[in-house]
Amino acid sequence: MNDSPSGLFEQIDTLIADVEAEGDAQAAIWDQVVDRPVFRPSAHNLACYLALRHRDLRRLQRPLMALGLSSLGRLEGRVMPTLKAVRSALASLAGHKPVRHPSTAAFFSGETRLKANARAILGTQDAASSVALLVTCPSEAAESGDFMLAMAQKGVEAIRINCAHDSAAEWGKMIDNLRSAEAMTGRRLKVFMDLAGPKIRTGQVRRPSKGHHRAHTGDTIALVAVGDLGKVDIAGRHFAVECTQPEALLISQAGDRIFIDDGRLGATIERIAEWGLVARVTTVGRKGLSIKTEKGLNFPDRHLDIEALTEKDRADLTFVSAHAHGVEFSFVQSAADVVQLQNALAVLRPADWQSLSLILKIETAQAVINLPDIIVQAAGRQPTAIMIARGDLAVEIGFARTAEIQEEILWLGEAADVPVIWATQVLEGLMSKGLPSRGEMTDAAMAARAECVMLNKGPYLQETIDQLRALMARMSDHQHKKTPSLRALRSWGDRGAEAAPRIGDGA
Secondary structure, X not given: OOOOHHHHHHHHHHHHHHHHHHHHHHHHHHHHHOOOHHHHHHHHHHHHHHHHHOOOOHHHHHHHHHOOOOOOOOOOOOHHHHHHHHHHHHHHHHOOOOOOOOOHHXXXXXHHHHHHHHHHHHOOOOOOOOOEEEEEOOHHHHOOOHHHHHHXXXXXXXXXXXXXXXXXXXXXXXXXXXXXHHXXXXXXOEEEEEOOOOOOEEXXXXXXXXXXXXXXXXXXXXXXXXOOHHHOOOOOOOEEEEEOOHHHHHHOOOOXXXXXXXXXXXXXXXXXXOOEEEEEEEEEOOOOEOOOOOOEEEOOOOOOOOOOOOHHHHHHHHHHHHHOOEEEEOOOOOHHHHHHHHHHHHHHOOOOHHHOEXXXXXXXXXXXXXXXXXXXXXXXXXXXXXXXXXXXXXXXHOHHHHHHHHHHHHHHHHHOXXXXXXXXXXXXXXXXXXXXXXXXXXHHHHHHHOOEEEEOXXXXXXXXXXXXXXXXXXXXXXXXXXXXXXXXXXXXXOOOOXXXXXXXXXX
């Protein structure tokens, strides 16, 4: 490969032609489902990004770095402008006829669109940090106005109501309390409502004996459909657990993995019985796990083809569509799932359903595979954000791949100018115990590359908000997305100064 400026110019010129052609072709296909003209440039950039990233660019990237040019490693929101800017610089270095360079406005247009989308969907404020906070409401938020008032006073941008809990009566009280808090503080908060979705859960649990409440490695677990506990015919000590989605039992096979309670217990299916499955516990904490009702069940080795919208979701949508700014779509796995939800919203709000924001909760391997088409179907018709729901996602794809996949989802969101919400177990130790671990502080710092961070419930919520705000502000000074901003480093100070800032000063 010719690494001279002239040789690199030819490589980039060919790459531009190929990526643009493939991107144009994919964007033309997607254009059939894009109703919002404002999203068309974003869809085209996403198409070009996919065309580019299907190629291995490592051999091209290093010689470009040696010439002091863009390494192509930070072009998610500006694929063609970046490639053309590099070509223009190479033309000058090679002594070729000048090639037109993209304007500054064109180069950063994707970044401008993403900021506008984040502000519209998430209510992001022009503050020290551009990262919005989304906070999950506890049931107590319906009983008094204290919670909502505290959130408004803390400057939280959005609150989340989980439709898997409470009822429309309680949700209404939560929103009434929010409106009162807004009137008292002069702040407006976004309301997102999370559809429960077809999450597989444990039903009733039968334990082997009074003295054996926790499942340990090597224990046997029987899984049956709801109402079939009495059919279990395993001899000896075992746990028996109902599964709320019997379809999962029917398609599973010996050797498949099963996870209970967000991966806290892992088991492998040993045999299939007429009444259900028999699995052996392979991974669990040292103290074992007390298996309880209403805990998540995951079957990562099987794709369960079930309706994305449950009967409960459809019933809840009547309230959600009337009161929320955005709908959180749980367990969306395909563009067809998005169409199903959009059709339901069109019936409930025919005049303006496209003004409702749609938050895509990415929780399964299938959703990751189909994410580009899911994004286009959603954002092509209404404002859209992505939530990296790392709890179920980690169980479904494996904990080892979670860090890699959450990075790629961040990149895809930026390429499509779609805001990303970083969710699940953010500062969980600080939230529950008042003291964060080193690892979770690092995880929270990584979340600064998203447009929003979601916090769950806990006794130390307000302290967590304060620490997270301060952390986000510091990280935003240092980096935007994948790009370091090169703020002056202050930890070591001016070597000639008499007094440098101390580490603890927060500089």
